[in-house]
Amino acid sequence: MQILSRTAAVLACGAVLAGCGGGAAADPARADVLTAGLSAPVDCLDPHQTPRTPNLQVSQQLVASLTDQDPATGEIVPWLAESWTVDDDATVFTFTLRPGATFADGTPVDAAAVVANLDDVAELGARSPLGATYLAGYEGATATGEREVQVRFSAPSAQFLQATSTVTLGLLAPATLDADPDGRCAGELTGSGPYTLDTVVLNEEIRLAARADYAWPSAVSTHSGPPRVGSLVFAVTTDAGARHGSLVSGQLDVDLQVLPQDEPALTGDGRPTLLSAPRAGIVYTLLPNESRPVLADPAVRGAIGAAVDRAALSPLLSAGERPATSAIASTTPGWTDRSDLLQHDPAAAARLLDDAGWRPGADGIRERDGERLELELVYSATERYGSVYELVAQQLAGVGIALRLSPLDDATNNARQSAGDYDLVSWAVTRADPSVLASVYPVQSANPQRRTTPDELDAQVAAISSTLDDARRAAAVDAAVGTIIDAGHGVPLFEQAASLGIAPGVDGVWLDSAGRPRFADAQVQR
Template sequence: MRHAFVLPLREKNRKQFGTSTLAVRSGLALVLALGVAACSSNNSGSAAGSATGAATPRPGGTLTVDIASKPLCLDPQNNNSNGNTAISRQLVDSLTDQDPATGEPRPWLATSFQSDATATSFTFKLRAGATFSDGAAVDAAAVKANFDTIVKLGAVDAVGSSYLTGYQDTKIIDSLTATVTFTQPNAQFLQATSTAALGLLSPASLATSPQDRCQGRGLAGSGPFVLKDAGQGQQIKLTGRQGYSWGSSLWKHQGAAFLSEIDYNVVPESAVRAGSLASGQVTGVIGVDPQDERTLANAGAVELTRSVPGIVYNLTANTTHPILADDVVRKAITKGIDRAQIASTLLSPHYKPATSILSSSTPDYTNLSSDLAYDPAGAEALLDADGWKPGADGVRAKGGTRLTVQLVYPGVDTTSRNVLQLVQQQLTKVGIDAQLQGLALNQLAPAQNAGQYDLLWFGLTRADPDILRTAFAVSAKNRARLPAGNPLETALGDQAATLDAGKRKALAATAQQLIVRDAYAIPVYEQIQFDAFAPSVHGAALDASAQPELFDTWLAR
């Protein structure tokens, strides 16, 4: 049996809409947002302004966008944050795209694609005429060079290389046909080819060092925008690419992007970002904090929101540390967190308490809300039975060891800090001393990789349940520091090996249950991508991974 995907390049255009801000605030739900207030009842995560007389897209103009933090790496293949991808996604095309409404793969650089029955061989037919911004052709040799290089990068490109687990080779059938083979089944690979992590770079770019690519030096993709100036990471400028004509089949128009330029400015203070948009100093903000939503709504900003698929914000336990090697302690932490209070007091109606380790917008999500119920009495009972007795200050201890755990998180993220401060208070009530450590972004990745944490605060984005393998498999990031041969490893490996949708869903459910019920990770709340634009901005969208998609964006002037 062969699984074939052969679709016309424009079979399904991504829908846009031009509703007013009042309509944007109407509370209609996006498919996949599952209850999150959104911009319209269409499925694409799109937004448009309502400027008078702006009925027809107009090319030209500069979109000015404030972002929260300096990108650590502009190379989409060497990336560790959604903030980085928000920029690098504009620079590279992928072999496929993913329909936000259905999760199905759609043509992009590949006009057709198919897998064999064992999910070990995938063949892509490339469209003719696509080129990288340095003039090199997007051909089968370039596909091979990209996948070969990502595998060689290994730990440097931990996300991309995890998508290529078991990679054997890419065979060049002809100049526009490539067959990618694996030594083991890799059912998630087609979806992976839609991500920015497997976005294609020119062979010349691949020959440069990872450090140079991160700084934007020699970075040439085939995307609708090119990097004009990296600005030492503080001001990044992209320009629309002349002659571009090979966009995703999900995009609304053909040809080049409408925008002439996108200027990103790093502004760490959320209130300043919101104020700049409200006052007209910029035309967009990527990443709106909950406390600033009202400011932008009052200013008439157009909101673009989507529940982010993938791993929810959670505290993942380092199970090699003595206190957290005790599953009773981990389970008590799970019971001691009041997720509903966090969402209602610190976030906004757009946010949802976690009901699994995967967000409810992720394919094959399983509702485990009963396992995540707030139960402080249950937490205390578990700790009492386990020998953890309250001290004079209320903090429990056993055998002379205080029940103290260190929570590591990105210090630049004020929302996370606020949430974790409340988590800290909640855990204090059951006798757990949670110490917060906010790290700079350039310190966080080394700490993660070295396992220098008791509890690690993070979320990961991907519209596929295989993101669990990326985070928790021993062969991948293994954030919980689990031993080889554990039951979770087996479930994650098996779900990656089957093309049977029913079997894969059941295996993904098993993996979620193991993570939540054994408390390898403690889910807290679902991530939300919340961007905002001036009313003059039309056609912005969020893709299946909730990343900004600006190809169809245009400005009323």
């Protein structure tokens, strides 16, 4: 694998969107290069570390996981593990590995490698914000045979089996695990999946090469052999108009993020088509920084929630997206409709603010003790939901809250969010299990709310993972969602969907249970 500078990449590849002139397959009608347009830069390729969608869209192609999840049914199915058992308390999980799987460096995917990977994620700690929740209560793993692994938890972990289907717990070669975490982010890694890293130009282009020896697809995959496309190119193209134009003109084979206004043009019949699926997990949500004095007040947080008219957001959303009906998406196991808690009620918002001592000023924005009720929302300028935030700002202004929008470059956005330098952020976290709530809301989590004291919510979220009983688990989900909304720890906005544009002649691309594309089954006919 070669890591190139920007200059070297231009000299080696020429026009990025042309696919770098990859060679043709034996069949002259079949292309051996598939080029996909990323909407945001890639800053970390290590699936154990990164939670960001653009990064994981690439990393997903590099690793295989112990299990997979059927996107149609939610069923956990075999991948690198051919079978497994779970004890009655959900504290001991035993996996039997399929024979013959290897990492791209030729080392076997054996029990010792699985133990090393789980230990790696656990040891990364805060550097693995998703992995930290997936391995909550992890006591360790033991290779009980060459192909048998036992994983132990200190408390019931009903969510762990589903976690083994995620890219975050995808398996990396043991030699990779010894590398510096920053180097792994930059591309110094070897995986177990259908593709390997070829050339890496972070923020520009990532080129992957198919593994000729790959022969262990998951039970969900439709193709049993090596990838049909030999070279998979991810071209960073942040301008949505440029991506759409390149898709229509044939320079891109896949647009990984189609904007709503471009969807009507994706009609098929010789034109690109739309591949769309809702994303399970935490919906797009405004998350207040509760360490800020103003937002420490539940009345202000509640007023924000009551002021939002979610139905009015619909025209700004993509196909498959819809106003939130809970803190988790309707495609998430354990979801129930909590629309009763998400009603647009500006009169209730005004009462909450009045009771908290916030009075309308001369310009309609409320004031208290000489302080304006003005909040700042920080987010990445590459996000496609700027128009949604503008409408939300108008809705909040209607009840006397000024919302200042601050779209930032990725580096600045990441730095400010890491430092807690914001009033509000907007997050969505994809996972087809209700324990996804544990990645955002407890004190011992990513905790963008900057909560400091564990309380009822932490206990309710923890209860989601502590039982295998469906009824008790559903009750815990419902209680946690109710607390999140009632206390204003999160203001759900809308359910997100993956919306991909697929060029004519490209087929076999499919979306997994997290709404991320899989390319190992794809083929391209020019």
